[in-house]
Amino acid sequence: MPVKRSLASLSLLAASAVVLAGCTATDAAPAASTGAAAETIQVEDNSGTQTVPAAPSSVVALDNRTFETLSDWGVELSAAAVALMPETIAYTQDDSIVDIGNHREPNLELIVAAEPDLVISGQRFSDRDADIAALVPDAAVLQLEPRDGEPFDEELRRQVTVLGEVFGKQAEAEQLVADFDAAIERAANAYDASQKVMAVTTTGGEIGYLAPSVGRTLGPIFDILGMTPALEVDGSTDDHQGDDISVEAIADSNPDWILVMDRDAAVGADDPAFAPAADILEGSEALTGVTAVQEGNLVYMPADTYTNEGIQTYTEFLNGFADALEAS
Template sequence: MSRPTVRSITLPALLAALILVLTACSSSSGTGASGDTLTVQATNGQIQVPRNPTRVVLLDNTAAETVQAMGVTPVAVPKGLLAKSKFADWIDDPDIADVGSHNEPKMEVIEDADPDLIIAGYRFAKYTDDLTKITDQTGGATLDIAASDDAPGGRQEALLRQTTTLGEIFGKQQQAEQINATFTKQLDAAKAASHGQTVFLSIVSGGKIDNGAKRLGPFVAPLDLKDVFAGKAGDHHQNSGLTPEAIAQANPQWVIVMDRDAAVTSGGDRPTPAASVFAAQEAFAGTEFMRNDHVIYLDPEFYVREGIQSYGQSYQQIADALGDAA
């Protein structure tokens, strides 16, 4: 069979070919896509990310639920760090490799997964250089777009940007817009319901009630709530020495509780629910928050979920509680 000469190619065929070329060259978005890759401004620089990657290693908790919502199944995840109620399918799937935790990540497992994209950052941020070496070998990319408290605009704006970027990468722009719209509505509801109420930001860890402002302060920052301890808190991994009596003396109108015990306890151990820990405190008997049932217990897995869905649902929970008490 003879090959067609230049003269035998019709004008319509030439136009069709030209359109395909122009389409491929101009498939750009607000974040700078080009061809089969997308240029993303990330914490680790401007990264060329493949569009619609098929072998994704997902390390960042803050992105996990959004990636899942977009129908993406990763090839490797840190199974011990995922919320069991949300990711049971991933955790139980033998075809999804377990990379361990951020304390001892299994780099060989990540390398064997042959990733074309590693969604890194957050708890795994210190391993970015090591992960980049892996994707340099596979021809993929390591991307840190984790939502952080010190990002421009705070974690809230970072969550919105992260969702938009993931939508671009996986071709789910419309879904990303819907996720962001839902979150914005929930955050706005909490803003509208908060008007200067005093609050204690609490963490239950090791069966004890402590100051959780380090983790929850940025969470409530967009709201008009007054922290009775002015945001002062130590590392949530350590006991600050705050006593129930000191909390009772501060007598906040509201308490917002993050139950770290429920999120990190594994195996057969059953942590004492945060509500039971609060109910057992004799010092709280005469407080305004206990008398009025003004204790908001966040999702027990809030500590490990941490993404836009978790934040949005928690804002709605706060909006509903404050609204009902108005």
């Protein structure tokens, strides 16, 4: 199936264009620690135009979608939600980063102590932006979480493009977008719309249904690739454990492909009761007659996906899906 947009994503780059505002001593905002003139840039985030330091001296990172990007770019962090990072992120091995905890019970005072001039919020911390802004009023709080109602793939491109401008990593951001686009093109070209697809997640030994478009993590893939759902359920949600579904309902829908996110692989793999998604699905007697199971057409997202849902994770998954499609 052809991809219905320019893989160069020119419209996105234009929409999130960043205007360098190399400030003079008279029009620049004073640096918080020294009072000296600071160079700033303006970027567009979810709240509108934001003025951020061109070379931030203290960065706090809270958004799971951005951790891998920031780490790969060598961005030094003063504080972060390290408790939310999978072990695949190098920051988890850096003891100099102050861990503010997870989104459920964060110690926001540790953000104050870090004296940030830039806070990168998003995803699980999105509803704490106002609290954070009140605590560190001199810091720019950047919010790039994919927005409801906007194409998810365009939102991932926007996120890394803006971060590339903030950290002077425009070329690296362009490469991430190019790799993502290439993976989409491969999977879209290899997918046959006559094939029915279902997306599920597994947690606590149970299977959850991830609905097209709205389902957590995998739902947007239906729109990105134009896939044909094996099953559509009224009132579907974006619940992190998926919606309730029986194995009989999965069997009755008889998908040609099953796409899987193993939630527990990211957050519960150390639990003695952990059951890998492959064991749950491929070991289910009720699913033995399903086409996807019989033909080995189950495609699993990377193990750390649930806590690492950035553009790199989607690129890896889409390439893996393309591999499976091309080989079928």
